[in-house]
Every structure is written in structure tokens, then in C-alpha cells.
Amino acid sequence: MVAVPTSLRGVxxxxxxxxxxxAGIADPEGATIERALPALGFSGVSAVRAGxxxxxxxxxxxxxxxxxxxxxxxxxxxxxxxxxxxxxxxTSEA
Amino acid sequence: MVAVPTSLRGVxxxxxxxxxxxAGIADPEGATIERALPALGFSGVSAVRAGxxxxxxxxxxxxxxxxxxxxxxxxxxxxxxxxxxxxxxxTSEA
Numbered sequence: 001m002v003a004v005p006t007s008l009r010g011v012x013x014x015x016x017x018x019x020x021x022x023a024g025i026a027d028p029e030g031a032t033i034e035r036a037l038p039a040l041g042f043s044g045v046s047a048v049r050a051g052x053x054x055x056x057x058x059x060x061x062x063x064x065x066x067x068x069x070x071x072x073x074x075x076x077x078x079x080x081x082x083x084x085x086x087x088x089x090x091t092s093e094a
Numbered sequence: 095m096v097a098v099p100t101s102l103r104g105v106x107x108x109x110x111x112x113x114x115x116x117a118g119i120a121d122p123e124g125a126t127i128e129r130a131l132p133a134l135g136f137s138g139v140s141a142v143r144a145g146x147x148x149x150x151x152x153x154x155x156x157x158x159x160x161x162x163x164x165x166x167x168x169x170x171x172x173x174x175x176x177x178x179x180x181x182x183x184x185t186s187e188a
Contacts, residue, residue, distance in 0.1 A: 018147055033171065042167045044153030053112055053147040059138030073136045077127065
């Protein structure tokens with residue numbers, strides 16, 4: 001068994017991927033939330049949009065590679081590219 | 095009709111609220127995503143956790159007030175406080 005040097009193993013990055021509806025796509029969930037807020041006593045809140053977020057640990061050589069991998073997998077598995085945008089960001093280096 | 099000075103109207107902040115499952119709460123959605131990734135050719139991704147995110151414009155006097163309002167409404171309307179954590183962050187000043 002050959003030990004793999006740390007430098008070849010890559011670093012674990014904590015990445016958060018936000019999947020949001022594209023501008024112009026109707027968001028009934030957000031609209032319903034917005035209508036419910038005044039009855040709960042919250043005023044001055046508008047343009048509510050609902051989305052999904054995914055947190056994951058990504059093994060990669062650097063931040064750019066981690067973000068690229070997370071964006072790519074989110075576009076293939078976690079979102080509908082016709083209706084949704086994907087934005088990945090580094091949360092921390094694990 | 096009395097015009098309201100701008101200084102009394104507050105500022106519109108774009109706030110994003112992330113609703114995530116607390117540590118230790120089982121996340122079948124995240125586990126399913128994680129199992130599906132190798133078949134799509136993505137390796138080195140672990141600890142996938144699924145959550146929700148909400149973007150909204152909040153009218154408030156300052157950033158702290160906007161974050162407090164968003165956190166409060168998310169805890170009452172958008173999350174299950176027993177199982178989920180709420181984190182609000184300013185995305186931009188609208």
C-alpha cells in the first residue's frame with residue numbers, strides 16, 4: 001500500500017450551493033409567504049422568493065475547483081437549468 | 095397628505111434567510127443526493143445536507159433591524175424551530 005501524500009489528496013472545502021428561481025419565473029411559494037406576513041404582524045417585507053440550498057464537503061485542489069465541481073453537480077442533479085440559477089460559494093475550509 | 099421624509103421610511107435591504115436542518119437531524123434528501131453522485135461521475139463529495147433559502151426585501155432602519163426582522167419571521171413562518179436553524183444575511187442594500 002502506497003501512502004498518498006497530503007498534497008495529492010486535495011483539501012476538503014465546505015461549499016454551499018443556492019438554487020434560486022430565475023427572474024421572471026412565477027414563484028407561488030414566495031407569493032404565498034408574502035401574503036401571510038401582514039397577518040403575523042410583519043410589514044415592509046416584499047419580493048419574497050423561495051429557493052433551495054445544499055451544503056456539502058467537496059474535496060478539491062483549490063477553491064476554484066471546489067466551486068466548479070459543486071456548480072456542475074448542482075446543474076446536473078439539484079436544479080432545473082431551464083427555470084433555476086445555481087450559485088456556489090465557499091463556506092469554510094474543512 | 096403629509097410626505098414622509100426619506101429618513102423615516104427606512105432602507106430596503108435584500109436579505110437571504112437560510113433554513114438548515116440542525117446537526118444530528120437525519121437528512122434523507124441529502125443522503126440520497128450523496129449516494130447518487132458517484133453514478134454521475136462526481137467523487138469526493140460528502141456530508142450533503144439539503145435546506146431551504148428565502149430571499150426578500152426588508153424595509154428597516156439599519157442592517158441589524160433588517161436581520162432581526164428576517165430571522166424572526168423565518169422562525170415563525172418559514173422553519174420548524176425544533177428541527178431547523180435559521181441564519182439571515184444581508185445580500186445587498188436595495
